[in-house]
Amino acid sequence: MDLNTQYVSVVDTNRLEKHRDIPLLSALKEYSLQDIAAFDVPGHKRGQGVKVLNQYFGHELMRMDVNSLPLLDNVSNAKGVIKEAQELLADAYHADAAFFMTNGTTSAIHCMLMSVLGPNDKVLLPRNIHKSALNGLILCGATPVYLPTEMLGKEGIACNVKPSDVESMLNQDSNIKAVFLLNPTYYGFVTDLEQIIQICHQRDVLVLVDEAHGAHFPFHPDLPPSGVELGADVSCVSIHKTGGALTQASALLVNKARIDVKKVQQVINMLQSTSCSYLLMSSLDGARQNLVLNGHEQLSKTIYLSEYARYKINQIPGLHTIEPIGVYHQSYDVTKLGVNVQGLGLTGFEVYDLMWKKYNIQLEMPDFNNVLAVISLGDQLKNINRLIEAFKDIASQHHKESNIEQTPFKLVSHPQVELSPRDAYFSEKELVPLEEAIGRLAGESILAYPPGIPIVAPGERITSEVIISLKQLKQSHAFLTDNVDKEMKQLLVIKENNLS
Template sequence: MDIKRQERAPIYEALEEFKKKRVVPFDVPGHKRGRGNPELVHLLGEKCVGLDVNSMKPLDNLCHPVSVIREAEELAADAFGAANAFLMVGGTTSAVQAMILSTCKAGDKIILPRNVHKSALNALVLCGAIPVYVNPQTNAKLGISLGMEIDQVARAIEENPDAKAVLVNNPTYYGICSDLKSIVALAHSKGIKVLTDEAHGTHLYFGKGLPISGMAAGADMSAVSMHKSGGSLTQSSILLTGRDVNADYVRQIINLTQTTSASYLLLSSLDISRRNLALRGEESFAKVAQMSEYARQEINSIGGYYAYGRDLVNGTSIYDYDVTKLSIYTLDIGLAGIEVYDLLRDEYDIQIEFGDICNILAYISIGDRIQDIERLVGALEDIKRLYSKDKTGLLSGEYINPKVAVSPQEAFYSQKKSVRIMDAVGAVSGEFVMCYPPGIPILAPGELITKEIAQYIVYAKEKGCSMQGTEDPAVEYLKVLEQ
């Protein structure tokens, strides 16, 4: 990485020059630097709406960058150790989908864990690729999916030698990492591409003592959520590619679905955040890891909670652990994770990332302070004292292995009927059902609905999980394939 060159932020610099020129706007957006929408100016400020501008020659164009955006992407590639980088304004959802659409066509096979984000399965609906699931082990107590074991991947490749790609979560939402380097070496030896979903792994490129990043492991493509741990604005992400990927073709795939009106607020935030991480990332993420480890120790000293970390590492299904993730098991105080999540927000004005059936996740990043950590620890101690109860009857388990009956695309576009959830047992799902966050489907189109899955959906809904994916807003009915 060329540190001197990383001091540049070309999109930011071009916007600064643009501001000085007092250009009269006869283009879009129609608010005309906020003059047409004073309430928006009041909410966001003159500086913000004044930089909400359209593509023009001095500011380049994201669909076909030739100047400042092109330079910003080259700087991002250099910072992340990639051959090429693409600035994404549709979130990491669009980056994940671009990876899959660039690699797979209708009928192609892709090997992936079932605990992928819905964006990956949506891509299969779009392109018609066939999933070959490496169903990961689960931790019976914590109720979470573990990593992809190398022998499982080897078996999947042996049984499906025509697969086009392997997709790996690096890390999972909960911080668990697979043996990525070995998976890459194995897949490449068979001529198969490796794609990494690093929605929760921006910091792996800059921090020391953290799990290996996708590009460092030799992956072909990686989707990175800069807005999560990297500090950019929500919805801004980066897609990275390796040396053996046709970057011009990837750009064409991105342009199939990405907006032609890219937000310069998002683009400049990516530019500035990349510079910040390149220059100060190692120091910043050292503090994040230190704060997370401190929080882990303090929470475990309360009793009743289990803030897990590197102690889980076993070298196979949990090859490594991302210590910046503060994942906390809550069932031993008699409360589901989603119940603790709700209490923290409603009673203590603390908004954490998510709560599921067994766990909560507090996202620690470059913007946190030690006093915030102490406030969270104090609130958890309070919740245990005031709200803990007998845990009898609580379900454990975030993940149930599904059986794929038909491809996601075929199921999504099939004739369907609507039935009550418990009456859907034995049928094939025609839609997604998930708790969001984290957005990992409980059911995906084409999967068989078992009694266990149906009961889990009802339980998660009763506990207060935010349910998504169904056509029915109340999530009382499911769309299933007509027999």
């Protein structure tokens, strides 16, 4: 019996039947069909008050946009259908507990950090974190300690961290309370998460995992293992990204051995809306059912399509797909189709724009040297072929010689942190010209989105390397966010008198 047959057999016999239930989605549908005289919110009154929404979204959807009701439970203190749906979600992800999150994994990361860290606690984390992690540190007051993050050659992509580096950093600083990891990075790189979890738990250090881009991992044996399945203490999954739920629908997953689940619920109730969208929550219920029942089959097709696309794109002159090397070769999310375009003399930003303007193809993101396509449950061979043909046409029609040797973009991998993000956030600040900011402490985050990795963060010493990176991004027309001066002529820095 091969591995795939074994996997399907385990799912069929032990878990399949109970995961056919969709308690929240079914209850919401049943309620929407009742003849209700609605004197509660929302104010559109089941689609009757705003006709244009009814026309564009459909009457059935508008009837299901409701607020907390006795029949439909309340996410702040779930006792009914939401509790049942969250328990099924926890089982699907091999976690002890699961919480619905309706403001994306951004909110889930804030809740995760606030649940386990406090002012002046130290957290070990890679530099290529999403900005939500940095903002979570502002909320909880913890101080970041950055891990070395390896770069993938001339592609300029941050990979992941090594277990040996995690162990070395923990040996150097016994005050580190938690390690925050990515599983995977935006481009699909993972690390030996199981070994890192063992290293951390031997020292009573918590393991927190941002799995925004790994919501599909537990549902196919050819994908990397998920965090909570390996024993991580808390993880966040963007089920809307690769699991099929509606946009913003995510989950916070908890293993109870080292985590106070009641405190997690308290933090969620503090940071999440009391009017969570039932459309988003019920989409998590439906997506979970689909992943357990159909995920293996759908992901087998997804993996095949991604491998097929890689083979075809690697035959196009000037292009190569981004592949794992060295330690990363052991485990990699093949569904993240990264393509290096430097050989065309084009930036990733230029190829991204060409794709949607000329070929009606929407990629996930560009950076200086690469573009990223996410292959997931709903992809079809015909669209994969459209993507391949578009790459062929760009390579033949838009190739430029002049930019092939451009200086690769480099992430500032080991910044000098002088103040905690929280202290920096609440300090007095001033705007200064770009060049005059060198040597000062940053008073703002600046990042290119996507992927949302900070180039500089509050409390960090601004170096010439930071200024060069920001100029490169501006010249390449990258979409920069969070900077106060939208022209990027000035930077917000902490006033000197705050530091005395």
